[in-house]
Each structure stands twice: as structure tokens, then as C-alpha cells.
Amino acid sequence: MAKTTNPYWREESRIYHLELEITRTSNPQKKRELGYLLEKEKTALQQRKWRDREARNYQIKTIRKTRRRKIVYYTCCIAGIIIVSFFIISKFFYPNVEKLDLENHPATNFITQLTKSEVDTTNLTREQVEKWAYYHLKLEDPTIVSANHYWFDVRINQVREVEVDIFMEEVAxxxxxxxxxxxxxxxTVSDKKMVANKWDVPENFEIENAND
Known part of the structure; x- marks a missing residue:
């Protein structure tokens, strides 16, 4: 015999048999007793159905709330990963030279604990322009070869700015x-970034004559 899927089949079966007994008996006293039991069974069945319905509604609300929390959690995680990835990529490809920590950067310890002199950067000599540019190129990549492997092209452009191109052999x-x-x-091709707003070359930083 297959098992019924109706969770209330026991109560409904008792109610059915009570109703059947009431219709079969002619004893008034027995009818009253059976009627009392019938009402009690019906009330118990209604209460059970109400409790089950409330439990199902609570379960549905809990599932929906848990689902919303998961959506918010995963959304925040994805957003956090994107933000961190963007920060790392931007730091890797666009290092901020102005904020470079020289004391904690072992490759640039050659310029720590040095005193910088005050230089009027609006009136620089050619040698000072070359020195300033090469110093910041060295900051960008401390592993570059010495300055005598480069040559410098210093000129005044159309807007009265001093431009300096640094070449290795014939390549800028x-x-x-x-x-x-x-x-x-x-x-760069797509950007113009200020790397210094004043003379920041250490006094004992020397550059070889790159054009020799």
C-alpha cells in the first residue's frame, strides 16, 4: 500500500469515521458524545493546519532573507575585489613618484640622508635640466644604466617650456x-604628470656628462 502524501490523513480519517458513526446511530446520547468528539477533532485539525501554514510562511521569509543577505554579501565581495584590483593595477602601472618612500626603498638608499639645496627651477642651466630629468628617471627605475649610456636633447618648445628628451642610442x-x-x-603619449614642484635633487647626486 502506497504511503499517502496528505499530512492530515489521520485527522481527516477520524473525522470521517465520527461523521459516519453519527449518521448510523439513533441514540441521542451517543450522537451528542460523537458530535462533541467531532467538533474537537475539527478544531484540532484547523489549529494544526494554521500552525503548519505559519511555519511554512516563516520558512519562506527566512529563505528569502538569507538569499538577500547572500546577494548583498557576494555583491560587496565582488565590489571589494574590483576596487582592490584597480588599486593594485593603478599602483603597479602608475607609481606616484611624489609619494615614493625613499627610506623604505632599498634600491634608492643611495640618496637617503642627503640635503637638498634650494635651486630656482624657473631659471635652470642646461646641466641642471639634464640632472633633474635623469634623477627622476633614476627614481622611476633605480636599476637603469649609468648616465653615460644616455644622451639628452634639451630645447625650448612653442609654449616656452623647457623640454628634455632622454635617448639611449637612437631610441627615446x-x-x-x-x-x-x-x-x-x-x-607620456597619453599623460602629463607632475613629478616635482621644486628642486629635489640631493646635493651629492652627480650625473656624468651624457652627451660626451
Whole structure:
């Protein structure tokens, strides 16, 4: 015999048999007793159905709430991963030279504990322009070869800025600009970024004559 899927089949079976007994008996006393039991069974069945319905509604609400929390959690995780990835990528591809911690950067310890002199960057000599540009190129990549492997092309452009191109053999490896305010900019194809707003070359930092 297959098992019924009706969770209330026991109560409904008792109610059915009580109703059947009431219709079969002619004894008034027995009818009253059976009627009392019938009402009691019906009331118990209604209460059980109400409790089960409330339990199902609570379970549905709990599942929906848990699902919403999971959606919010995973959304926040994905957003956090994207933000962290963007930060790491931006730091890797666009290092901020102005905020470079020289004391904690072992490759640049050669310039720590040095005193910088005050230089008027609006009135630099050719040698000072070359020195300033090469110093910041060295900051970008401390492993580059010495300056005597490069040569410098210093000129005044159309907007009266001092431009310096740094070449290795016949290939331009970097381009810098000193504007009218004496600020040094690193130039790329798609960007112009200020790397110094004043002379920041240590006094004992020397550059070989790269054009020799």
C-alpha cells in the first residue's frame, strides 16, 4: 500500500469515521458524545493546519532573507575585489613618484640622508635640466644604466617650456618638461604628470656628462 502524501490523513480519517458513526446511530446520547468528539477533532485539525501554514510562511521569509543577505554579501565581495584590483593595477602601472618612500626603498638608499639645496627651477642651466630629468628617471627605475649610456636633447618648445628628451642610442626612453612655474613633468603619449614642484635633487647626486 502506497504511503499517502496528505499530512492530515489521520485527522481527516477520524473525522470521517465520527461523521459516519453519527449518521448510523439513533441514540441521542451517543450522537451528542460523537458530535462533541467531532467538533474537537475539527478544531484540532484547523489549529494544526494554521500552525503548519505559519511555519511554512516563516520558512519562506527566512529563505528569502538569507538569499538577500547572500546577494548583498557576494555583491560587496565582488565590489571589494574590483576596487582592490584597480588599486593594485593603478599602483603597479602608475607609481606616484611624489609619494615614493625613499627610506623604505632599498634600491634608492643611495640618496637617503642627503640635503637638498634650494635651486630656482624657473631659471635652470642646461646641466641642471639634464640632472633633474635623469634623477627622476633614476627614481622611476633605480636599476637603469649609468648616465653615460644616455644622451639628452634639451630645447625650448612653442609654449616656452623647457623640454628634455632622454635617448639611449637612437631610441627615446623618456621625456620631461619644466614649465614656466618651475615644475617638472613626466610626459607620456597619453599623460602629463607632475613629478616635482621644486628642486629635489640631493646635493651629492652627480650625473656624468651624457652627451660626451
Amino acid at each position: 626612453v623618456a621625456n620631461y618638461v619644466v614649465d614656466a612655474n618651475g615644475h617638472l613633468y613626466r610626459m
